[in-house]
Amino acid sequence: MNEKLEAARQLIEASGWLAPLLYLLLHLVRPFLFIPVLLTCLAGGYIFGTIYGSIYSIIGLTLTSVSFYVLIHYFPSFGRQLSQLKRKVIKSNHGMxxxxxxxxxxxxxxxxxxxxxxxxxxTKNFREYTIRSIWFGIPPAIIYTAFGDIIHALPLTGTIVLMSLLIVCIMILPKKEEVITWREFFRPSSS
Incomplete structure (x- = not known):
């Protein structure tokens, strides 16, 4: 099995500029093939290494986000259905x-x-959405790609510890926001 993987890696490395182009195309078709981002970025790390794999993954994730933006704007009813689904799944009204x-x-x-x-x-417009998508694509691209580069050394316990750490981070990083209505703000004091 290792010989086949190594042979595939050498073939990809020998293909020159075609390999990164095919990898970016994989990012674009990934949502339609139901391939998780994790697997795509892991493959990028395994094939291209941490540095180039991360760069290609950031570009690929940004292209995927931009294609999502275009899809939603050409099919607004699809966007409304996704928003309704999101509201059903996440019942709270607080932002993240x-x-x-x-x-x-x-x-x-x-x-x-x-x-x-x-x-x-x-976001207000396409430019702001794209910039934020790039920023939000950097952490998974770098982390998953680095894991792909060292995948043979990562034990299951390491994965479990990482997921636990991520869940703890979500719990301790809430958005602090309090909404005060106009009437509450201007309510006469009782003193």
Missing amino acids: STPQLMVIRLMPFVHFHFVSLYLLET
């Missing part, structure tokens, strides 16, 4: 902070476009 969303994007069992939908709903 940037660190929370970055940690959520790192979790392999949370759909990649959950954060993309949240960004779409909270």
